Every structure is written in structure tokens, then in C-alpha cells.
Amino acid sequence: MKKKTFRGGVHPEYAKDITAEKSIQDLPAPEMIVISLQQHIGAPVDSLVKKGDSVLMGQLIGNSSYAVSANVHSSVSGTVVAVEPRPHISGRSVISVVIKNDGQDNPCEMISHSDPIQLSPQEIKDKIKAAGIVGLGGAAFPTSIKLDPPDQANIDYLIINGSECEPYLTADDRMMVEEPADVILGAKLLAKGCGAERILIGIEENKPEAIRNMRDHAGSNAIEIVVLDTKYPQGGEKQMITALTGREVPSNGLPYQAGVIVQNVGTALATTQACRDGRALIDRVVTLTGAGIKEPRNYRIRLGTSFRVAIEAAGGFTAEPGKVIAGGPLMGSAQFDLDVPVMKGTSSILVFTKEDSKQFDPMPCIKCARCVDVCPASLLPVRLEAYSMNAMWDEALEYGAMDCIECGCCTYICPSKRFLLHWMRLAKNEIIVAKRRQTG
Amino acid sequence: MENSRLIVSPSPHVRDEDTIHKIMFAVIIGLLPVLIAATYLFGFNAIRLVVLASIAAVVTEALCQKIRNQPITLWDGSALVTGVLIGLNVPPTLPSWMMILGSVVAITLGKHVFGGLGYNPFNPALVGRAFLVVSFTLPMTYWTTPFDAVTTATPLELGPQAVAYPDLFFGTIAGSLGETSAFAILIGGIYLFYRGVLDYRIPLGYLGTVLVLTTILGLDPLFHLLAGSLLFAAVYMASDMVTTPVTPVGRWAFGIGAGIILVVIRIWGSLPEGVTYSILLMNAATPLINRWTRPRIYGQGVSKNA
Ligand code: SF4
Numbered sequence: 001m002k003k004k005t006f007r008g009g010v011h012p013e014y015a016k017d018i019t020a021e022k023s024i025q026d027l028p029a030p031e032m033i034v035i036s037l038q039q040h041i042g043a044p045v046d047s048l049v050k051k052g053d054s055v056l057m058g059q060l061i062g063n064s065s066y067a068v069s070a071n072v073h074s075s076v077s078g079t080v081v082a083v084e085p086r087p088h089i090s091g092r093s094v095i096s097v098v099i100k101n102d103g104q105d106n107p108c109e110m111i112s113h114s115d116p117i118q119l120s121p122q123e124i125k126d127k128i129k130a131a132g133i134v135g136l137g138g139a140a141f142p143t144s145i146k147l148d149p150p151d152q153a154n155i156d157y158l159i160i161n162g163s164e165c166e167p168y169l170t171a172d173d174r175m176m177v178e179e180p181a182d183v184i185l186g187a188k189l190l191a192k193g194c195g196a197e198r199i200l201i202g203i204e205e206n207k208p209e210a211i212r213n214m215r216d217h218a219g220s221n222a223i224e225i226v227v228l229d230t231k232y233p234q235g236g237e238k239q240m241i242t243a244l245t246g247r248e249v250p251s252n253g254l255p256y257q258a259g260v261i262v263q264n265v266g267t268a269l270a271t272t273q274a275c276r277d278g279r280a281l282i283d284r285v286v287t288l289t290g291a292g293i294k295e296p297r298n299y300r301i302r303l304g305t306s307f308r309v310a311i312e313a314a315g316g317f318t319a320e321p322g323k324v325i326a327g328g329p330l331m332g333s334a335q336f337d338l339d340v341p342v343m344k345g346t347s348s349i350l351v352f353t354k355e356d357s358k359q360f361d362p363m364p365c366i367k368c369a370r371c372v373d374v375c376p377a378s379l380l381p382v383r384l385e386a387y388s389m390n391a392m393w394d395e396a397l398e399y400g401a402m403d404c405i406e407c408g409c410c411t412y413i414c415p416s417k418r419f420l421l422h423w424m425r426l427a428k429n430e431i432i433v434a435k436r437r438q439t440g
Numbered sequence: 441m442e443n444s445r446l447i448v449s450p451s452p453h454v455r456d457e458d459t460i461h462k463i464m465f466a467v468i469i470g471l472l473p474v475l476i477a478a479t480y481l482f483g484f485n486a487i488r489l490v491v492l493a494s495i496a497a498v499v500t501e502a503l504c505q506k507i508r509n510q511p512i513t514l515w516d517g518s519a520l521v522t523g524v525l526i527g528l529n530v531p532p533t534l535p536s537w538m539m540i541l542g543s544v545v546a547i548t549l550g551k552h553v554f555g556g557l558g559y560n561p562f563n564p565a566l567v568g569r570a571f572l573v574v575s576f577t578l579p580m581t582y583w584t585t586p587f588d589a590v591t592t593a594t595p596l597e598l599g600p601q602a603v604a605y606p607d608l609f610f611g612t613i614a615g616s617l618g619e620t621s622a623f624a625i626l627i628g629g630i631y632l633f634y635r636g637v638l639d640y641r642i643p644l645g646y647l648g649t650v651l652v653l654t655t656i657l658g659l660d661p662l663f664h665l666l667a668g669s670l671l672f673a674a675v676y677m678a679s680d681m682v683t684t685p686v687t688p689v690g691r692w693a694f695g696i697g698a699g700i701i702l703v704v705i706r707i708w709g710s711l712p713e714g715v716t717y718s719i720l721l722m723n724a725a726t727p728l729i730n731r732w733t734r735p736r737i738y739g740q741g742v743s744k745n746a
């Protein structure tokens with residue numbers, strides 16, 4: 001059978017076997033929790049608590065009136081000891097609620113629903129919004145907003161992204177293996193929420209057990225499990241859509257304009273918990289992995305647990321670490337402060353040894369065109385790099401800089417070890433700034 | 441748990457294993473069958489010329505980089521590739537000093553006047569060869585038979601009636617050191633293709649165009665594929681990364697364009713062979729080809745019909 005896929009892409013070493021066979025384990029909640037008030041794309045939310053307040057597990061502690069925002073909840077019960085800027089995965093300090101855990105896990109009131117599929121689309125969206133659910137694949141876009149596209153757009157397909165194409169990551173894989181029924185239920189709820197008739201669940205072929213378990217639980221023929229080629233970035237939203245439906249998302253546009261909404265496996269699971277159990281998003285499955293960590297595996301971690309505590313719980317470092325990465329090796333961000341907290345978008349804590357963390361000096365471009373061949377957006381990274389280096393922003397725009405999905409395939413493949421993606425990002429930034437200046 | 445020691449760099453955090461250095465040495469390995477065939481057919485002359493050309497190229501590269509105050513990057517292997525290529529591109533009897541001069545010109549005028557590796561618009565080995573042909577026309581067109589080194593003409597000059605296909609295929613004919621054995625070139629080309637350093641589009645476009653055009657013109661297509669340096673150039677020179685288009689369509693266009701020019705020169709030109717000029721001309725057209733053959737960007741031209 002010819003497996004579905006997309007144009008371009010690369011085959012890095014997957015290194016998923018480190019954790020793929022091990023079941024998800026609960027990581028005990030630490031004594032101190034730091035809940036960042038910026039968990040999603042968009043501005044930070046306002047704190048609803050102050051120093052000295054006591055909070056319950058699952059209690060709403062932050063929200064905002066902005067359109068693009070998501071509620072934030074306490075992941076433990078205890079006392080607020082500070083509301084102050086703390087290190088954040090972005091590298092900046094962001095206002096955060098620091099909570100001393102009383103170890104009781106006293107929950108706040110949760111409204112459960114024995115047959116959540118009976119809820120109306122609006123009720124589903126309300127519950128997702130109340131629970132503060134965002135895209136758990138890493139982008140952290142508020143899910144309820146995604147389910148409510150503008151202009152009454154017609155949605156034909158809800159896609160569940162189970163490709164997990166980043167090397168090392170196995171969190172989605174384990175969720176599909178261990179909790180397929182809840183993932184499927186979440187998919188149905190999400191589909192009902194956005195009015196999609198059909199559900200497609202795309203899984204890369206390197207996850208046979210997940211494919212089997214999901215097929216066993218899919219049941220109705222409105223749900224199709226599609227096996228995809230193992231290739232990065234198969235899980236890129238646009239690549240997923242094209243591989244599964246043959247449609248393309250318009251340039252500068254959003255998936256709903258192609259009649260599709262994509263959600264991640266973890267998001268589906270969180271949706272089930274929100275609608276059925278009335279549970280807010282206060283923990284997530286994180287892959288702790290890499291040669292630099294003693295006991296790599298997937299852990300269910302309370303949001304706000306610091307990287308330091310999580311790594312210690314996983315046995316600590318094997319040796320002096322080289323890099324600690326939030327997310328996967330292709331798109332994740334290297335951290336310099338281990339006090340950053342696990343957030344809603346933290347799919348992985350990846351620890352590289354010194355040997356893994358090779359640094360490269362760029363060599364001259366030999367026009368090998370490998371970057372062109374692998375670019376999933378069909379750009380010419382080699383040209384864009386040159387335009388960006390010479391501050392030729394108009395040309396960069398014309399050559400499609402804004403269509404770059406920042407997957408990093410070009411930098412990955414370049415035999416001259418050039419920092420292509422870095423220059424893409426610079427060009428995109430400059431173009432956005434220039435546009436803002438123009439429109440005032 | 442020392443925070444400050446952590447390395448912070450932008451994503452991606454993993455890289456493919458291939459480097460310029462590995463690519464260049466793969467090309468050298470891909471040239472080995474041809475080197476062996478040349479040595480077998482032309483004996484000591486093959487070794488003499490290829491070794492001299494290589495040493496001259498590498499030394500010139502180092503001198504150029506020193507003069508231009510650049511880091512010396514001999515280990516990248518690109519100068520060596522140029523040296524071996526030009527060495528395989530001359531008749532077996534070429535005097536040593538001419539060989540050295542050709543190699544020096546290839547590296548200086550072909551490469552470093554433009555800024556060194558990656559910046560040269562023309563294939564350096566072909567620049568060197570073109571220089572030799574223009575400056576030393578007689579020695580560069582003085583052909584001898586393999587093994588016994590009897591003076592003769594090349595198959596292209598003799599015409600299809602005068603040569604047998606097996607001779608053309610295995611290379612027991614007169615010609616430049618590396619060009620005669622189609623068999624050795626095919627082995628090298630297949631290796632390079634599977635190694636991922638040879639894009640199939642340019643060689644196929646080039647050879648295919650010659651095949652089609654000579655057939656249309658009522659000539660012997662197989663003869664035109666095997667005689668002369670077409671096959672060697674298609675595999676090792678026309679496909680040079682630095683001097684050819686980066687777009688997929690552009691690489692087809694390059695091959696087809698070179699094929700058309702070659703047939704025109706061979707049939708109507710005053711030269712018996714036109715491989716060098718067909719490639720150099722297409723090298724010159726490469727920036728334009730890149731501009732005209734941009735791929736359609738994902739999502740562009742797709743309507744937002746919601
Ligand atoms: S992959 Fe690197 S060396 Fe090759 S064309 Fe692109 S930028 Fe140049």
C-alpha cells in the first residue's frame with residue numbers, strides 16, 4: 001500500500017525506541033509549582049489570585065478578556081506564595097503564580113457528564129474553553145477559538161494529528177496505545193464542536209501498536225485511521241492536511257479555509273477529560289528523553305513543575321548535559337535555565353549529552369539544492385538566506401518568506417551547515433515589522 | 441546541575457551527517473572507476489597527468505586562499521575534485537607543464553577570481569580545459585590509441601562507420617583520458633546517484649536531448665551518446681552542484697539546453713566536439729534559469745473559499 005505523505009521533508013534519526021515501549025508514569029507533584037500566566041500564543045492572562053490566597057486543585061487562577069487567550073488553573077492545592085515574573089521557556093521572564101503545594105490535592109468542584117457526546121456543540125466549546133485547553137502539540141493555540149472559525153466556515157474534516165513526527169517524542173504514541181478510547185471520544189467531541197462530518201486520524205507507520213489500538217476503538221465509519229509515511233514534518237499542520245485530504249491551505253490563510261481543523265492527540269484526550277469529567281487542563285504527558293537522562297520515559301506531569309524537578313524525578317543527568325531542549329530536536333527550543341516550568345505546550349524535555357550537542361561553523365553554500373528538495377513549502381531556502389543576509393526584504397517577501405513553516409528541514413539537511421532557518425526567521429520578522437509600520 | 445553551562449542555540453538541534461567534505465570525497469570515489477580505466481587504457485600517462493593536475497590544483501587553491509587571507513580549506517576536497525576532473529579531460533600525450541598551467545588557470549580564473557568555493561559561475565575544470573584548447577590547440581587535439589599510443593583521430597572525427605560499439609562502450613578508442621570508457625563512467629555514475637550526490641535530472645535531460653535530436657536528424661543516436669566526452673561530462677561536469685540551477689525544473693532545463701547546444705555544435709559547428717561550450721553556456725544561463733523556474737510555493741494560488 002502506498003502510504004500518504006507530502007512534498008519534501010527529511011528522515012532524521014528517530015530515537016523513539018528509548019521511550020516508546022514504556023508506559024506513562026505519574027510524576028508526583030512537587031512542593032513548589034510555578035504556573036506561568038502565558039501558556040498559549042498571545043498576551044499573558046491576568047492573575048485572579050494574590051499572595052497568601054489558598055487555592056484548590058483545578059481552580060481558575062488566571063484569565064483575560066482578550067480574544068485569543070486561554071484560562072489558567074492551579075495544578076495543585078495549596079497557598080499562593082508569590083505572583084511575580086519567573087523564567088519562561090521563551091527565554092524571557094513572564095508573570096507567574098507561585099504556589100506552595102499542601103500535598104492534599106483538594107479538588108475544586110467538577111461537573112462531570114456521563115455521556116458527553118450528548119452535549120451540544122456550544123456546550124462542548126464552552127467546556128473546552130473553561131478547561132483552558134490549547135493545542136498540546138506545541139503551538140498552544142487556544143482550542144475553543146480554533147473550533148469556532150470566522151465567517152461560519154464549513155468544516156468537512158476534523159483531523160487528529162497522531163503523526164508525532166519529531167524524533168525522540170513518544171507522548172502521543174503512548175496516549176494512543178494506552179488510552180485509545182478516550183482519544184477517540186475526544187476526537188468525536190472536537191468534531192461535534194466544530195460541526196465536522198468526518199474524522200481522519202493520521203498516524204505515522206512507525207507506531208503499529210497505536211494504529212492497531214486506535215483502529216480497534218474507532219468503531220463508526222465516520223472515523224478513519226490513516227497510516228502515513230514516516231517523515232518529518234509529517235505532523236506540520238499543512239503537511240498533514242495535504243497528505244490526508246489532498247487539499248492545500250491557502251498562502252497566508254488558515255486550515256479552516258480549506259474546510260479542515262487539525263487537533264493533536266493530547267488535545268483530544270484533554271477534551272474528553274474536560275467534557276466527561278469536568279477536569280481542567282492541569283497536567284500533560286511529557287516525554288523525558290535523550291542520552292543525557294538516566295530514566296527516559298513518558299511522565300504525566302503537573303503543569304508548573306520545573307524542568308529541574310522533572311529531570312531529577314527521571315533519575316537525573318547521566319553526565320554533564322550539553323543541551324536541555326523544550327520540545328523535539330527539530331523545532332524545540334534550547335533552555336539555559338532549568339527553573340523554567342512545564343507548560344501546556346511542553347511536549348518533551350530532551351537532554352542532549354555534550355557529544356550530541358555539536359556546534360557547526362557554516363561553510364560556503366555549494367548550491368547543492370538539498371534545501372530546495374526538502375522544503376515542504378517549496379521555497380528556495382538558499383535564495384531566501386541570501387536575501388535575508390543582504391537585508392533584501394522585498395525580494396524575500398516575493399520569494400515566499402512568509403510561507404516558511406519554520407520546520408528546520410533546510411538547516412538540518414545543509415551539508416555546509418548553514419543556519420538557513422535562522423535567516424528565514426529574521427526575514428519574516430523584518431517583513432512583519434515593516435508591514436506594521438506601514439499600516440501604522 | 442549547573443545552569444550556565446548549558447548550550448543554547450537555535451533549532452534545529454540535529455543535523456544530517458553529510459558535509460561538503462564527504463560530498464567531495466564521494467565524487468572522488470565516484471571517479472575511481474574512470475581513473476582505473478584511464479590507467480588501464482593509457483598507462484603511465486594517465487597517472488602522470490591526473491597526479492600533476494591534482495597537485496597543481498590543490499597547491500594553487502592553498503596559495504589563492506593565503507593571498508586572499510582566507511582560511512585554508514583544502515580538506516573540503518573541492519580543489520582536488522577540480523584537479524582530477526581536468527586531468528581526466530586532456531589527451532594522454534599532453535606535456536606536463538601544460539597540464540599544470542591548465543590546472544592553475546582552472547583554480548584561479550575558474551574559481552578564485554569569483555570568490556572561491558560556491559561563488560564561481562562556471563565549472564572550473566571546464567574553464568581550465570577551454571583555456572588549454574584555445575592556447576594549445578594542437579597538443580589538445582593530438583590523439584593516440586590506447587595501449588600502443590599510435591597517432592589516430594577520435595571516433596567523433598572518424599564517424600560511426602569507423603568504430604565498433606563494444607570499443608566505444610569499453611573505451612578502447614582514442615580520446616581524453618577519462619572520456620573513453622562508457623562502462624567505467626556508468627559504474628561511477630550509478631554509485632554517485634545512490635550516494636545521493638548526483639541529481640538525475642541534468643544527466644538524463646542532457647543525454648535524453650542528444651538521443652532524441654540525433655534520432656530526429658537521422659543520425660546514429662547511440663554513437664553520439666558514446667563517442668566523445670558527452671557521457672563523462674553528463675555525469676561528472678554538467679551535474680556540478682555549484683554551477684547548475686537549484687530548482688528541480690531548472691535542472692531539467694539545464695540538461696535539455698546543454699543537449700541542444702551540443703547537437704548544434706556537433707552537427708553544424710566547426711568543432712568536432714562541443715561538450716565544453718554547451719556546459720559553459722548553460723552555466724552562464726543558470727541565474728536566469730533559477731529565476732524563471734521557481735517552484736509554486738505551497739498554498740499560493742489556492743483560493744480562500746472557506
Ligand atoms: S543545502 Fe546548504 S549548501 Fe546546499 S544549496 Fe542549500 S544552503 Fe546551499
Ligand code: SF4
Binds near residue numbers: 407424
Ligand atoms: S525554508 Fe522554512 S519551510 Fe522551508 S525547509 Fe526551511 S524552515 Fe522549513
